[in-house]
Amino acid sequence: MKSRFTKFHNLPELMSMFRLVADIQTADMLKFPVPRLEGDKASVVVSDSSPYQEQMMDEFVERAEKIRNNKVDTKEDNMLKFTHEAKLMSIDHV
Template sequence: MNVFKEVADIQTADMLQLPVPKAYFHNVSVPPSEFQRDMVADLARRAEQVRAKQVEPHEDNMLTITNDGRKLALDQRLANAMLPDDEGSKVSACADNILSAMGRQSGAAARAVGLLRPIYSEAGRNL
């Protein structure tokens, strides 16, 4: 790292002293869709098969199952792209919250609709 510092101009946030907006956090709980309930049962079945060594690690493993569960929890379309958009999904709730916050700041939710940016998830897809 010291060699890198000799050739790179590194500026930390403390050095730049840029204004940082205050973040507001809140948790929103959304009920699972019927597909998500079925898929969670399938994830449990797959996990039992892995624990019982009924499948080879290259066929299925806990890391893959966990990743599939994370995708499913975010939006059912990440588990199966052929599924419809669920109005009660976490992504929809997030978009509603963003729209609501932008509407409060600008005074008109209708103007905020055009300002919404794509939401990128850790799952690597543009939702």
């Protein structure tokens, strides 16, 4: 049997105790300079993939097919590991 935390009891008291030891500062209180965005909204910057990224994408296709067809032991390679590595490669800007 496992026990886990499900909810707070006496939340107002807990918050008042937390405020005694925590130094809470909001963005309005700190008044840091915030740069303006061009056009007042975020923009997507698209760049060409590097040769390394293209090679890795080809390898990902092969790996995904092997995993899907159960041609590899799940202890060696699985979709969780695969998607994690693909995500890391997608944010790589070599």
